[in-house]
Amino acid sequence: MLAPRPHDLLRLSTMRALPSDAPPWAACALSVTPWVVVRRAAAPMGRVAVGVRGTTRSERYAMEVDPDDVCEVVAPEDLSHVVPVAGSVLAAACTLHTVRPLLDGTGLPWGPTGSVGFELATAVPTATSKSDLDLLVRVLRGSSEALPRLAALHRELRSLVVRVDCQIETSTGAVALAELVDEQPGIMVRTADGPRLVPRAIAVS
Numbered sequence: 272m273l274a275p276r277p278h279d280l281l282r283l284s285t286m287r288a289l290p291s292d293a294p295p296w297a298a299c300a301l302s303v304t305p306w307v308v309v310r311r312a313a314a315p316m317g318r319v320a321v322g323v324r325g326t327t328r329s330e331r332y333a334m335e336v337d338p339d340d341v342c343e344v345v346a347p348e349d350l351s352h353v354v355p356v357a358g359s360v361l362a363a364a365c366t367l368h369t370v371r372p373l374l375d376g377t378g379l380p381w382g383p384t385g386s387v388g389f390e391l392a393t394a395v396p397t398a399t400s401k402s403d404l405d406l407l408v409r410v411l412r413g414s415s416e417a418l419p420r421l422a423a424l425h426r427e428l429r430s431l432v433v434r435v436d437c438q439i440e441t442s443t444g445a446v447a448l449a450e451l452v453d454e455q456p457g458i459m460v461r462t463a464d465g466p467r468l469v470p471r472a473i474a475v476s
Contacts, residue, residue, distance in 0.1 A: 282343035347382025
């Protein structure tokens with residue numbers, strides 16, 4: 272199995288990964304939906320930093336798992352063309368249908384994350400009427416060459432009614448699309464060691 276990356280969803284084959292001092296809601300959540308999301312954080316050797324999602328935004332639990340306890344890995348890109356659960360009319364899910372051709376048009380790997388991505392991977396209703404649409408686009412090399420396409424994408428996304436939070440995954444770390452296409456000399460990059468302010472020339476190299 273390839274090393275899981277931030278935002279990948281992992282299906283666990285056992286509950287043994289859950290620490291004994293985990294909150295009761297975390298055990299309940301995993302018993303119903305045994306999926307966790309890979310966090311952008313450092314983990315001990317041979318472990319993967321993940322988070323458990325509860326039923327509310329306040330229910331998020333950070334822990335580490337053994338790769339041997341993972342039986343399935345779903346990356347955001349795997350979900351880019353998955354159809355929402357039958358009957359879903361939530362704004363965020365409908366917006367995904369709208370933006371799909373825009374993202375495909377960039378020629379870059381992309382996929383939904385957040386509550387919409389979790390719902391598409393697990394088929395368990397997770398998004399709500401207040402959910403944003405979270406997206407990830409990968410530009411691991413040649414970011415500067417992709418800037419015109421990303422700038423055009425940013426303009427299209429800003430015109431939508433539903434808020435779209437788009438992160439660009441670069442070789443340096445994750446950058447908000449809005450910051451990447453801005454003209455500021457420094458860009459805030461999310462890394463496993465925390466956020467860092469990086470010169471634009473480095474972030475888009």
